[in-house]
Amino acid sequence: IVLTQSPDTLSLSPGERATLSCRTSHSISGSYLAWYQQKPGQPPRLLIYGESKRATGVPDRFGATGSGTDFTLTISRLEPEDSAVYSCQQYGTSVFAFGPGTKVEIK
Amino acid sequence: EVQLVESGGGLVQPGGSLRLSCVASGFTFSSYWMSWVRQAPGKGLEWVADIKQEGSEKHYVESVKGRFTISRDNAENSLYLQMNSLRAEDTAVYFCARVNSLRYNWNDGQVVYFDYWGQGTLVTVSS
Numbered sequence: 001i002v003l004t005q006s007p008d009t010l011s012l013s014p015g016e017r018a019t020l021s022c023r024t025s026h027s028i029s030g031s032y033l034a035w036y037q038q039k040p041g042q043p044p045r046l047l048i049y050g051e052s053k054r055a056t057g058v059p060d061r062f063g064a065t066g067s068g069t070d071f072t073l074t075i076s077r078l079e080p081e082d083s084a085v086y087s088c089q090q091y092g093t094s095v096f097a098f099g100p101g102t103k104v105e106i107k
Numbered sequence: 108e109v110q111l112v113e114s115g116g117g118l119v120q121p122g123g124s125l126r127l128s129c130v131a132s133g134f135t136f137s138s139y140w141m142s143w144v145r146q147a148p149g150k151g152l153e154w155v156a157d158i159k160q161e162g163s164e165k166h167y168v169e170s171v172k173g174r175f176t177i178s179r180d181n182a183e184n185s186l187y188l189q190m191n192s193l194r195a196e197d198t199a200v201y202f203c204a205r206v207n208s209l210r211y212n213w214n215d216g217q218v219v220y221f222d223y224w225g226q227g228t229l230v231t232v233s234s
Binding site: 029030031032033034036038042043044045046049050051053055087089091094095096097098099100101 | 142144151152153154157166168202209211214215216217218219220221222223224225226227
């Protein structure tokens with residue numbers, strides 16, 4: 001499995017909408033993605049998994065859609081604390097793969 | 108509160124060995140698959156290995172097969188990663204992570220993900 005993410009970096013202002021893309025090398029039937037947020041010097045934090053299920057404590061401005069090979073993480077109204085790297089992850093046949101990440105910068 | 112605390116990282120010469128440990132608390136350790144994930148400096152996340160609840164099934168990323176061994180001690184709530192024949196490219200922060208999954212009956216789909224992570228331990232392979 002190979003995951004690619006775009007863009008590499010996204011620079012937006014507070015209150016704007018962020019749309020992050022994750023594309024998988026091939027479609028794994030019924031396999032959903034998970035999304036993680038990582039800030040400098042911290043471990044990744046689970047954000048969303050499966051059919052846009054938010055992890056505990058994740059605000060509802062975070063959402064995810066997609067199927068097949070194309071998936072999207074959306075942050076509806078950016079807050080300063082959303083500045084981080086966002087990575088997608090998929091599981092398939094006993095292996096896990098992560099995307100390289102999209103860095104979100106808040107202007 | 109779920110906690111995962113790694114230890115055992117450090118500086119090691121190429122070809123050397125190191126054993127990482129992860130102590131878990133706040134959940135029934137023996138009920139979960141566990142995993143190691145690493146992150147090289149300035150790079151993305153890379154899954155390294157995982158292990159089934161009772162330790163009977165293990166999987167590895169291709170680049171560490173034959174060199175790394177994942178194990179666990181459920182009585183001690185501990186996860187381990189024995190790393191041998193270390194290379195410069197193994198330099199990374201190594202995270203211990205709990206594996207969880209969710210299955211969707213309507214389409215027989217599933218998501219397998221890492222819901223809790225430790226703070227990580229840095230392994231540096233250099234002469």
